[in-house]
Amino acid sequence: MAMEHGYIPRTLDLQEKFFLWDADQFIAAVLIMGFGVTAGMMISGIVGGVVAAYQYGKFKAGKHPRFAVHAMYWWLPSSIAIKTRFTPESHKRYFLG
Secondary structure, X not given: OOOOXXXXXXXXXXXXXXXXXXXXXXXXHHHHHHHHHHOOOHHHHHHHHHHHHHHHXXXXXXXXXXHHHHHHHHHOOOOOOOOOOOOOOOOOOOOOO
């Protein structure tokens, strides 16, 4: 009788999934659905959210799994973008030293 020690997943670095979408696609869909519901256009919001999540998934296909974080770093102003101690602000292009 073989003793099982537990399941070891083959891919530990996969992005989190909600339903059929990655986390960033799910957030985009829920935001657009929420705007539709608050505007009183629930069906349009649901359809728009699903279409936006699908299009965003096609846009980021073949790119880095954390593409949304990279895009926010480069495209958003420094006051809004994600800040860390180790990365310089995105508007600084030239460094001395």
